[in-house]
Amino acid sequence: MYQQNGEDVFVIDAHVHLWDAREDNIVHEGGEEFIQCFYDYHTTFTPDERQWDMSEYRHYGADRMVEDMFGNAAADMGIFQPTYLTDFYDEGFNTTHQNAELATEYPERFVLNGTFDPRDGDEGIEYLEELHETYDISGVKLYTAEWRGDSKGWRLDDEEAFRFLEKCQELGIENVHPHKGPTIRPLNRDAFDVKDVDDAASSFPELNFVVEHVGLPRLDDFCWIAAQEPNVYGGLAVAAPFAQNRPGKFSEILSELLWWLGEDRVLFGSDYAIWNPDWLVEEVMEAELTPEHRAEYGVEWDLETKRKVMGENAADLYDIDIEEKRRTFQDDEISQQFDLGDHYASEEPAAADD
Amino acid sequence: MSTPDSSDGDSDRGSRSDSDTVGPDRAAVRDRLDRVTDPELDRSIVALDYVDAIEIDGDRVTVRFTLPTAWCSPAFAWMMAIDARDEVETLPSVADARIILDEHMHEQEITRGVNEGRSFAEAFPDADGDVAAVRAELDEKARVARQYDAIETLLDAGLDAETIVELTVADLERSAANPSAASAETASDPTDDDEREQLSIYVQNRAVAVSVPAAPIDRYLEKARETGVVSAPDDVLFRTPEGQPIDADSFDLVHRRGRLAQVNMSSQGGICEGLQAARERRFEGAGDD
Numbered sequence: 001m002y003q004q005n006g007e008d009v010f011v012i013d014a015h016v017h018l019w020d021a022r023e024d025n026i027v028h029e030g031g032e033e034f035i036q037c038f039y040d041y042h043t044t045f046t047p048d049e050r051q052w053d054m055s056e057y058r059h060y061g062a063d064r065m066v067e068d069m070f071g072n073a074a075a076d077m078g079i080f081q082p083t084y085l086t087d088f089y090d091e092g093f094n095t096t097h098q099n100a101e102l103a104t105e106y107p108e109r110f111v112l113n114g115t116f117d118p119r120d121g122d123e124g125i126e127y128l129e130e131l132h133e134t135y136d137i138s139g140v141k142l143y144t145a146e147w148r149g150d151s152k153g154w155r156l157d158d159e160e161a162f163r164f165l166e167k168c169q170e171l172g173i174e175n176v177h178p179h180k181g182p183t184i185r186p187l188n189r190d191a192f193d194v195k196d197v198d199d200a201a202s203s204f205p206e207l208n209f210v211v212e213h214v215g216l217p218r219l220d221d222f223c224w225i226a227a228q229e230p231n232v233y234g235g236l237a238v239a240a241p242f243a244q245n246r247p248g249k250f251s252e253i254l255s256e257l258l259w260w261l262g263e264d265r266v267l268f269g270s271d272y273a274i275w276n277p278d279w280l281v282e283e284v285m286e287a288e289l290t291p292e293h294r295a296e297y298g299v300e301w302d303l304e305t306k307r308k309v310m311g312e313n314a315a316d317l318y319d320i321d322i323e324e325k326r327r328t329f330q331d332d333e334i335s336q337q338f339d340l341g342d343h344y345a346s347e348e349p350a351a352a353d354d
Numbered sequence: 355m356s357t358p359d360s361s362d363g364d365s366d367r368g369s370r371s372d373s374d375t376v377g378p379d380r381a382a383v384r385d386r387l388d389r390v391t392d393p394e395l396d397r398s399i400v401a402l403d404y405v406d407a408i409e410i411d412g413d414r415v416t417v418r419f420t421l422p423t424a425w426c427s428p429a430f431a432w433m434m435a436i437d438a439r440d441e442v443e444t445l446p447s448v449a450d451a452r453i454i455l456d457e458h459m460h461e462q463e464i465t466r467g468v469n470e471g472r473s474f475a476e477a478f479p480d481a482d483g484d485v486a487a488v489r490a491e492l493d494e495k496a497r498v499a500r501q502y503d504a505i506e507t508l509l510d511a512g513l514d515a516e517t518i519v520e521l522t523v524a525d526l527e528r529s530a531a532n533p534s535a536a537s538a539e540t541a542s543d544p545t546d547d548d549e550r551e552q553l554s555i556y557v558q559n560r561a562v563a564v565s566v567p568a569a570p571i572d573r574y575l576e577k578a579r580e581t582g583v584v585s586a587p588d589d590v591l592f593r594t595p596e597g598q599p600i601d602a603d604s605f606d607l608v609h610r611r612g613r614l615a616q617v618n619m620s621s622q623g624g625i626c627e628g629l630q631a632a633r634e635r636r637f638e639g640a641g642d643d
Contacts, residue, residue, distance in 0.1 A: 033459055037425050037629075040636065044628030217394060217622035220495065220615045224595075242624065249624050252617050260614070 001076055001326070001343045002285055002310070008343075009285065009307050010322045012314040013277050015177075015212060015237040015269025016078040018065055018102060019094035021058040030147065031088030041274050045241035050279050060273055062102050069272065070109065070334050073343045074281040076325065078272070079111040079314065081141035081177055081212070087148060096131055103135070108328055111318050113139040113177065116168075118160035119148050125167055132171045138318060139175035140168060141212070145192050153192075157199040165204050174207055175317050176200075180222065181213040181238060194218045194225065201229040208317055210267060213238040214257060223260035233313070234261055237271035240280060243287040251289045258299035267317075268310045285310065377410045378447040384408060386441040387417065393433050393489060395623045396496035402623075403630070404434070406456065413449035415442050420456045422630035428460045428478065429485045430492075435468040457637075490581070495615050497577035498595045502612030504574035505592060508555070511566045515605035517557050523575075524587040527554045528568065 001008040021035035035058060043051050056064075069075050080099035084092045092098065096114045103112035114131035116124055131137050145153045155161065156178055168176065180194045194215040201209045214234040215222025226232040234257055242250035257266050268284060270277040289301050299305075315322050329335050330344040387408075388400040399405055399419065409416040417438055421431055435453045442451035453468050455461045460478075467477030474485045508518050528551070551568040575591075578584040583593045590599045592608075595615070600608050 030459075033424050036636075037423050040423060040629045040632040041625075043635070044625075044632040216625070217618060219618040219621060220498075220595075220611065223614055224611065238625075239621075242621070245628075246624050249621055253621055256614055256617050259610075 001073060002281055003343075004285055004303070004306075007303055009303075010311040010315075010326065011075045011077075011268070011277070011281055012311040012318075012320065013069065013075040013078045013270050013272065013281075014210070014267045014314045015081050015235055016065075016069065016272040016277075017081060017083060017094040018062060018099050019059075019083070019273065020089070020091065020098065021093060023058075025089045025091055027090045028088045031085065031093070034085065034088060034093070038274055041238075045244055046275060047244060047279060050276065052273075057273065062105075065102060065272070066106070066334065067338075068276050068278050070340070071338050072278060073338070073340050074277040074279075075270075076311070076329065077109055077111065077320070079139070079269075079318070080113055081179075081269075082113060082115050083141065083143055083179070084115060084117075085143070085146060087146070096135065096137070100135060106332075106334060108325070108332060109334055111139070111320075113137055113141050113175070114173070115140050115142060116164045117143075117146065117148065118154055118158060118164050119151055121160070124164065128164065128167055128173075129171070132173060138173055139177060140173055141177045141179065143179050144196070145179075155193075156196040157203075158196075161200070162203065165200060165207065169204060169206060175210060176204075176207050177210045177212050177235065179212045180215045180218065192218075194221045197222075197232060198225045198229065201225070201232050205231055207231065208233060210235050210317070212269070214253070214266075219253065219256065223256060226265065227260045232261075233265045233267060233317070235267050235269045236284075236309070237269035237274075240268060240270065240284050241275050243283040244280070247287060248290060250287055251293045254287075254301060255289055255293040255297040255299055258301075258305070259297045263299075263305045263308050264313060264316075266309045267314050281310070376447065377412050378415065378445045380408055380410060382445055383410070383415055383417075383442055383448075386445060387438055389441055390434055390437040391496075392626075393430055393492040393496070394427075395619050395626065396492075396499060397623065399434055399438070402626070413447060414452065415448050415450070416452045416454065417442065418454045418456055421458060422626040423633060424457060424459045426458065427488075428458075428464060429474065429488045431455055431458060431460070431464050432468070432474050432477070432485055433489055435464055439468055457633075493577060493581045494595065494597075495619070497574070497581050497583065498612050499615040499619055500570070500574040500577050501592055502609065502616055503570040505609055505612065507566050507570045511555070511564050513555070513557065513564060516602045519590070519592060519600040519602050519605055521555065521557075521591045522588050523584055523591060525556045525560075525591075526571065527556065527563075528552075 002011050021031065026032050039054060039057055042057065069078050080103055082096045082099055083094045086092050096112060099112055103110040112135050114128065114135065114137040116128045118124060120127065142156065144156060165176070178197055180192050180197070194211060197209055197211055208231050210233040211222055212235040214236065216238055222234065226234060239250070239253050242253060270280050285306060287301065289299070294300065311322065314320070326344050330341055335341050335344065384400060387405055388398045390399045391397055392399055392402055392404070395402065404419045404421060405417060406420055407418040419434070419438070435455055439451045439453050442448055453465065455464045458464065463477045467474070505518060552565045553568040553571055554563040554565055556563050575584065578591070583597050584591060592600055594600055594608050595611055
């Protein structure tokens with residue numbers, strides 16, 4: 001658990017991957033460009049002394065991931081968000097099956113999400129059912145700009161996508177994480193356009209829509225939609241690392257999010273391995289809103305808000321009992337491996353005031 | 355923050371070395387390019403340091419540019435390339451402008467398409483339509499972001515929400531001696547004049563005039579006209595992001611959406627700047643990669 005001024009904060013990193021971008025897994029030049037672009041994001045927002053080499057970045061493996069996530073108690077849990085990209089990578093870039101390598105070894109520490117692609121039709125429905133049956137998934141990560149043959153993307157408000165959302169509802173897969181990030185689609189229609197979330201969210205009020213990367217570079221569209229749809233949440237991955245080298249901008253983005261969505265609907269995520277919670281959690285926890293932004297927006301980045309954004313909001317969505325986890329983690333395998341027992345030993349209850 | 359002159363290696367500021375040829379002055383070309391914006395960031399491609407080189411050969415101009423990442427939307431790249439070509443070709447001394455996009459996943463389609471006068475749909479046969487809709491949407495966002503600065507200027511001058519939402523184009527009157535600086539064709543450095551210029555805003559049935567800096571209002575008006583929300587003299591100046599007149603009760607919310615649009619653009623600008631720097635470091639370190 002992260003400790004700040006004697007207070008504990010339970011951290012759920014709500015956006016992590018175990019990917020494979022080794023050259024022998026790449027089958028399309030898009031696969032190489034994709035990992036190179038990720039690496040540019042990595043080096044842009046990672047402190048110089050914490051940057052990885054390209055070779056380890058391509059494939060870091062399960063052990064390294066466990067150590068990076070939990071070794072210094074930066075994160076207590078992680079939520080896997082798969083990114084298949086099967087047209088680019090032979091075995092996929094970061095599939096549910098790949099992530100399951102760790103999630104099944106440490107089921108208490110990881111949440112495993114699945115995915116669907118409405119272009120797969122009936123086969124896709126079967127795959128979703130299979131994922132649910134095999135791994136008991138309660139969330140899906142959706143990559144609407146994924147290439148598939150001639151298709152360069154799909155929309156969440158397509159009729160076919162609604163069929164899959166109905167299936168999610170039927171199976172009890174309540175958390176839908178559409179990736180809405182920078183435009184990479186080489187076409188004019190914008191497959192990361194966030195507007196398709198609007199109709200989906202109002203049509204499926206019982207599902208939660210966690211828009212990853214808070215829609216950047218469409219923060220404005222995202223906030224406006226989220227302000228009207230109570231089941232729309234914002235995932236901080238990509239916005240979070242601004243805390244490291246653009247603190248004023250981070251203050252501004254966070255202030256907007258807290259103003260438009262409120263402190264109950266923003267979730268921390270590192271986007272590991274683009275960024276490492278090892279240093280990023282501290283950067284976000286120690287970040288401060290500028291006096292100008294606090295005055296302008298009337299919001300605070302205080303302990304209560306941090307507890308919600310860093311863990312409690314994700315815990316609510318995924319039915320995670322933080323107190324129970326805390327007891328379990330006092331002597332689980334990971335706490336033993338990294339000597340973390342003290343982090344979970346305190347009798348002081350974690351915030352349960354809501 | 356950015357230095358417009360750092361984009362090409364030649365020492366060209368104030369240089370007249372090209373003037374003995376039939377071709378244009380390098381400064382005039384760059385001034386034209388300075389009017390081309392990254393449509394997502396609403397900032398000049400010169401200020402953003404995308405322009406790598408300006409080559410002048412008689413009355414032919416070649417402009418090379420690079421974007422922050424190979425994944426930058428091809429539609430955005432296309433818009434910038436087309437705009438650069440069109441802007442440079444407005445110079446009477448230029449017969450032909452050639453635009454080359456480097457280090458982009460679709461550099462060939464874009465460079466060939468733009469220089470051969472094809473449409474986006476011809477250059478990208480599997481596209482769903484044309485780039486006009488994307489451009490219109492980004493222009494709307496730029497308009498909303500600029501509206502924030504314009505309205506802040508009016509609030510600073512003491513106007514209230516009820517007054518601001520009812521202002522029309524006809525309520526604006528330019529009070530400085532140089533009313534057409536913004537449209538001068540090759541003004542060498544119009545910035546200083548622009549900064550000082552004032553507008554008079556007539557309120558209370560034209561009984562009272564309030565003087566405000568003209569630049570933020572002009573910047574807003576430029577986009578408002580481009581997007582068609584303001585054309586006739588009696589059109590209300592300011593609109594919701596959806597283009598509707600603003601109800602005074604929702605003034606604060608609409609104004610906040612303008613602020614949000616700015617935060618969005620500047621955040622994306624931060625990401626682009628970072629990617630650009632990271633990519634340059636990678637190319638420098640990679641040799642012939």
